[in-house]
Amino acid sequence: MSSQHPEPGPGQALRAAGSTATEALPPRTGAERSTAAAGEVVGVTSRRTPVLLAVLTLVGLVLFGLNAPDRTVGFRVSEAGDLFRVPDLEVGGVVWGWLTVVVLAALTALAVLRARAGRQLPRWAALVFGLFFVSGFLVWVVGSSRTPDVSLSGLLAGSVALAIPLIFGSLGGLLCERSGVINIAIEGQLLFGAFSAAVAGSLSGSAWVGLLAAVLGAGLVSLVLAVFSITYRVNQVIVGVVLNVLVSGLTGFLFATVLESNASVFNSPPRLPRFAVPVLSEIPLVGPIVFDQSVIGYLMYVVVALVWFALYRTRWGLRTRAVGEHPKAADTLGVRVNALRFRNVLLGGMIAGLGGAFYTLVSVSAFTRDMTSGAGYIALAALIFGRWNPIGALLASLLFGFASNLQSILSFLGTPVPSQFLAMLPYVITILAVAGLVGVSRGPAAIGTPYTKE
Structure with missing residues (x-):
């Protein structure tokens, strides 16, 4: 009597893919295994x-x-x-x-x-x-400074507000890179999302239409990224850089020729409403940060929780992580690798579009040339600093938002620190975070490598 083993179900197959992906990683040293088991590694080499x-x-x-x-x-x-x-x-x-x-x-x-x-x-x-x-x-x-007194509540609340676009951008990049696609185009997605929100919101007179347009506009940038990097297997870094330059030039041209001369028609979007939760918003320090936000601010907390849950607690998340680590193993077990990557790139771009909408529907209520000012690159740094984890990306984005807000507040207080140094502060922290503090942080094993089914 020959014994037959039943075929594994989808969940077992994907867990096997995750195990295969883990086995494919380079072996760790004894010290690395012991510190990892103790939860002590901070992502920096001991030297x-x-x-x-x-x-x-x-x-x-x-x-x-x-x-x-x-x-x-x-x-x-x-x-x-x-x-x-x-x-x-x-x-x-x-x-x-x-x-x-x-x-x-x-x-x-x-x-x-x-x-x-x-x-x-x-x-x-x-x-x-x-x-x-x-x-x-x-x-x-x-x-x-001239006035040795500062509002801690205002400092932290402003830091969260400045971090909101970075958080959406890093989450959008996380969905792409967790499935194996490098997303350098976060800057372009944020910028085109801001532009789309301003134009659509101005023409329709509705901030909600502008928010939807931001999602679709950033999704369009992601569609181009997905087609060239996944379908045609063009170098993903080059595609991302080209998209950033393309979006910057296109939005700058349209701003100079259309929006600037007809601002009342094309560049006067209404603001999204701001909601303060009664009583809770009046709690010192915590209230203004958590319970007194715009719609996009509340969406930020929801999206972070949803992305974390979906990535680590659902079958889709297991497939995404397996595809990012070992696409061939995932394909062998029935996962459509390129289709999953395509969908994740589109979804990531749409999430980044919410961050772009923050600029023109919450922050300044108008579009200006290159108004994101490199926020997409800082979001990418936050993604790396956060070790491709939604919570880590959130905390890293808050750190960069804190640095940006600190620069503004200290300039207002009149400190002896040169203003040029204060303007450099967010970018100095970015360099230290990526180059010094996370030197051995390892991204998904298959990131940046196009997959061809054999």
């Missing part, structure tokens, strides 16, 4: 980490310690109209500056010891280092 932390500690010593402001620095938590009052945070510039230096030095010493042992820095240590460095910088720069 880079101590050097980077030592440099930042020296910067902290010079700025926060030796040049600490000899005054009290205040951070307002509550604002007028809040549900209840929370006392302001007040810290001494000298005390906090030297405390920051001591903590940074201790964590740097820990990184050196871990590197000598062949181990990497724990996540908690990296987080504490980042928090102390940022807080030390805030105390130093605010304390050195």
Whole structure:
């Protein structure tokens, strides 16, 4: 009697594809396995980490310690109209500056010891280092300004607002790259989404029509990306760069020839409504960030949750991850690789279009030439910094939004830091994040490689 094994079902087959994809990865060293099992890897090589932390500690010593402001620095938590009052945070510039230096030095010493042992820095240590460095910088720069007092609530709420387009852009890129398609065209998707929202909203007189047009416009850019990179197997990086240049030139030409001379008809879109949840929006610090947002702001929270759930808890997400890691194995088990990639690229572009709509339907209510100002590239950096994870991309985008908003607030306060340096701040953080902090972050194994069915 011959025993027959039943054929695996779709779920078992896809789990097998995920296992096959994992087996295809390069083997880890013993140290890497132990730190990964303990959840300690922060995504940086053990040799880079101590050097980077030592440099930042020296910067902290010079700025926060030796040049600490000899005054009290205040951070307002509550604002007028809040549900209840929370006392302001007040810290001494000298005390906090030297405390920051001591903590940074201790964590740097820990990184050196871990590197000598062949181990990497724990996540908690990296987080504490980042928090102390940022807080030390805030105390130093605010304390050195004309008015050593800043609204913490306004700083964080503004950071979230500036991060919204980055979050949508990074989520759109995540869907593409998780399925194996490099998306350099996030900048073009954001820009064309903003342009489409402005024109459609102006002509129809409805912000909701503008929002739909932004989704469709960015989806059109994604369609071009999908056709050339998946169907015709053109180099994906080149296609993305060309699309960015094409969209920039096209929207710039139409702005100069049509929108600028007929702004009342083509470039005066209405704003999307803003909703404040009663009572909850009046909670100090948290209320303005979570419960007092525009429609796109609330959509951002929903989309992040949906993308995370779909990617890690559904069959579609399992197929997407399998295709991004090992498309041949997924194809063998019945997944239509190129069809799935095509759909994901289109869906990713539509999500990015929501971020583009933020510029013209929420932020300034008008389109201007190249108004995204490289936000698509920062969203791509946030995607990499977040390690191709929706929550990681969210947190990285918030970091870049914080840097951008900090630059604006510090310029207003009149700090001794040159304005040119403050304008560079978001991009400096981008470079440090991608080149220094996530040096060994590994993307999907099959990313950028066209798939041809044999």
